Amino acid sequence: MRNKNLIIALTVIVTALCFFYISFTFVARGVEKDAVDAATTADGKVDIQKKQAYMDSIYNEPVYNFLGAKYTYKEVKSLELALGLDLQGGMHVxxxxxxxxxxxxxxxxxxxxxxxxxxxxxxxxxxxxxxxxxxxxxxxxxxxxxxxxxxxxxxxxxxxxxxxxxxxxxxxxxxxxxxxxxxxxxxxxxxxxxxxxxxxxxxxxxxxxxxxxxxxxxxxxxxxxxxxxxxxxxxAKLEFMEVYQIYEIAEKTNRINDYLINLAEEKKTSSASDTSVAVTTTDNSSLLVTNSADKDAATVKADTSAAAKDTSKVSDFYRLIQAQGGLIYKTTDTSIINKILALDRVKSIIGNDLRFVWDRKANVVDGDVGYIELVPVKVGRDGKAALAGDVITNVGYGLSSDGKGYEVSMQMSPAGAKSWRKITKAASQEQNKRRIAIVLDNSVYSAPTVQVEIPNGSSSISGNFTLDESKDLANILKAGKLPAPVRIVEEVIVGPTLGQEAIMDGLVSMFAGIAIVILLLIMYYSKGGMVANIALVFNIIFTLGFLASLNSVLTLPGIAGIVLTIGMSVDANVLIMERIKEELANGKSLLTAIELGYDKAFSSIFDSNLTTILTGVILFFLGEGPVKGFATTLVLGVLCSFFTAVYITKLILLWMAKNKSDNAISFDTFISKNAFKNLNFDFISKRKIAYVFSSAILIIGLVLTIIQGGLNLGVDFKGGRSYIVEFKNPVVASDLRDGLNDYFEGNGTEVKTYGSDSKVKITTSYLVEDESADADKKVEAALVKGAENYAKNSEFKILSSSKVGATVADDIKNASWKAMLASLIGIFLYIFLRFKKWQLSLGGVVALFHDTLVVLAIFAILRVFNIDFEIDQVIVAALLTIIGFSINDTVVIFDRVREFDKESSKLDMASMLNASINSTLSRTIMTTVIVLVSVLILFIFGGETLRGFSFALLIGVVFGSYSTIFIAVPMLLDLRSKAEKEADDKILAGK
Known part of the structure; x- marks a missing residue:
């Protein structure tokens, strides 16, 4: 074998590097276990803050010594094989x-x-x-x-x-x-x-x-x-704004009140939107006011203005407030006031020099009743504040001066300090000392009364902050102001409980798949199977090592990709073993058979692996999120399997065969010794039956899809919000859906059991067009109320949630279809360039279209039996994987067709195609069985997240092999040229 020493050296170096990079993952897990142990209380619970404090304390401390090189915990975390959100919980936005x-x-x-x-x-x-x-x-x-x-x-x-x-x-x-x-x-x-x-x-x-x-x-x-x-x-739009004294805006507030009263009198019987805000009444006998200096809550007498005395002359704008020392409202009334302030006439009364801004936090008194201040602030004619936040040069956070909370401290530039001194001096010298509001993103964070001028440009924001709130506020101010607002158009939250379940599901499916594949290879190929298993182990080590070295993130679909490549990587070994067995059956010596087996299998392995890689690369660049993670592991797995199957196994087999008898290595067992010998099935003659069978499935699927109103698209593709909710007691999905309908205002809602009868997945299109944070809260609140009403005596918790805006959903859907179309075009061109026959390219692509549509058709048929799988990004990844697997099988047989075409001119095309299929049938069946077993393990143990993915693969693997034999290859006969038909007629006449 040429370059033997190079391959050995490369294998040793790559293996050592992979173990090196994988080791960081084990070290990181060890440190995290120590943190959990240190934070575990006497009752067995983990104190999250203590755990975080432990990890913070060693963040920059050495925790790993590798051959004298010391790595801190921070460095270890940056080099570990990171887990995706679906495996450890977290937030994707x-x-x-x-x-x-x-x-x-x-x-x-x-x-x-x-x-x-x-x-x-x-x-x-x-x-x-x-x-x-x-x-x-x-x-x-x-x-x-x-x-x-x-x-x-x-x-x-x-x-x-x-x-x-x-x-x-x-x-x-x-x-x-x-x-x-x-x-x-x-x-x-x-x-x-x-x-x-x-x-x-x-x-x-x-x-x-x-x-x-x-x-x-x-x-x-x-x-x-x-x-x-x-x-x-x-x-992070920060503004320093002077606050009006109440008497300074009395004329404007009275005009607003008069306008609303007149409007109500004119349209008492009308339901126009302008008057709808002026119909609520509340008790005005005792109202809350916040002390302007320290914001302590206090109860004071009602407003004594003329308007307040005569309740018939009071609109909601006055009825809901206390205009003595501050404008204070119940939190339940803020939406009414916002509607009033948004009226065109009210805005014209307010003018350009006044702006109303709500306080950031409400004061809670009288049990759970909240009150919040509406702060009237001064603005210039250009709409600008007295001082803008761009004068801030440094920001910090720490305990407040009274020790009751945290505050954010700020230092201004020289020019800003000068302006600040002037503003605070004027405010402190007024008879009624003026307040200065510190406004961030149109919310008042604090509005202290200025007692003395501030000469040095120092100021602080206080407001009963927690440590995290003060830290986040300081960080936002340090980073600077965004040039434009941002909104969340897609959001996924995965709870840690669901992440732990996913890890267990993924690991169980991976190890179970590996164990069964190893057993099957030994049972069928004996010592040859053992060598293939060694390559399989190297393949897994290399894949994980490369993922770690590239700082890739391992997701649940990524684990699925590893499970799948375990099955697909065996394909190369099966091809090689079958070729070696053919050469041994032809009387070749063991060494010669090994050399010839690898040489003859190489082109098929190369072509089939390249088409899978092509699919994976397209998936990587056009896919997002979990699809990208799956594509990464798929491509890396195929590349590693090519090296291990073509080079490492050959090295081992030649070493085992050298200087030994031709019987030193066995490639057969009692199971496989006489299997698939001298086969001569006439597959080609059955092609029309297959055409009818496939057409029937596709037509039935199409009709059902139309009747069902289209494909059952997931949130990824149609937009909406989805939640996984776990109840303490079992729930009936249909009853829960009925219970939620009223709270979701009759919008489309689906409730499906998710893995167990106490866990459900709830998907709704309620407020799908509204992507605001308020809409998110409203939908979740409706979900909680509906679930509480349904399960009155059962506890429940939301394990994860996801939101996809309608526009983003369209983008994802179009990108997915583009990925599929691009992969089909790429495969068509590659087969055409490789085999120089457009008939082969067309036959291959038609078979791939067939496989994809059959999966969608069977999904539609299963919906009749209440077996419902959503079409989402993960299903698209499955369809593209099916394309990759199916073209693998097709390319192997096409390669044998090319070989027979060169070697024999005595066979008509139908006979040649049958011979090509029969001669590779053992490889087709073995690869299909092994991949099927791997996917079946994934289906059984992979968890609910991958249920649809693995089921689609089960259908696709079966029909992928079927379409290769009964559609892709036979089409070469149906699309043959006139000259080829005449040549076949002569051969048949000669027989």
């Missing part, structure tokens, strides 16, 4: 940088024009059903309203001076806007990355999704999703 605010900022005062506003609204409508960018939808909408080359009239202003002028064409304007939005996304990405770096999550992942205005964030192990949402969505 896709954020979208809002282009609306960027367009409004670039338009300046023109953003108030009717045409601009109408174009924005039209663009929002178009975006829901379009894969283009929002700004492109806006450009098209504006042109439909104002005509071509009018964008410059909106965007030629001081903000864009030097970039856009009145002579700029639409194309010029579009280019500038696209560049500005792209820069805003890049700035947002950098700011968010800085925030996350300081958040404290271990091995966070943040990526910009190219071609979109979206940013992917993954935070393993986080247990407070709301804290993460606040961290990511806070724009």
């Amino acid at each position: 896709v954020l979208e940088v809002s282009p609306v605010e960027i367009l409004q900022a670039m338009a300046g005062s023109n953003a108030e024009s009717a045409d601009f506003k109408k174009a924005i609204e039209l663009a929002k409508e178009k975006q829901r059903n379009s894969q283009g960018t929002f700004q492109q939808a806006f450009f098209d909408s504006y042109r439909s309203i104002a005509g071509a080359n009018n964008l410059s009239k909106i965007f030629a202003n001081a903000t864009n001076k030097g970039k856009i002028d009145i002579r700029s064409t639409d194309k010029d304007v579009e280019k500038v806007i696209n560049e500005e939005i792209d820069l805003s996304v890049e700035r947002s990405f950098n700011i968010l990355r800085n925030r996350i770096d300081k958040f404290g999550a271990i091995q966070p992942n943040i990526q910009r999704i190219r071609g979109t205005g979206r940013i992917l964030v993954e935070l393993p192990g986080v247990e407070n999703p709301q804290r993460v949402r606040n961290l990511l969505q806070g724009t």
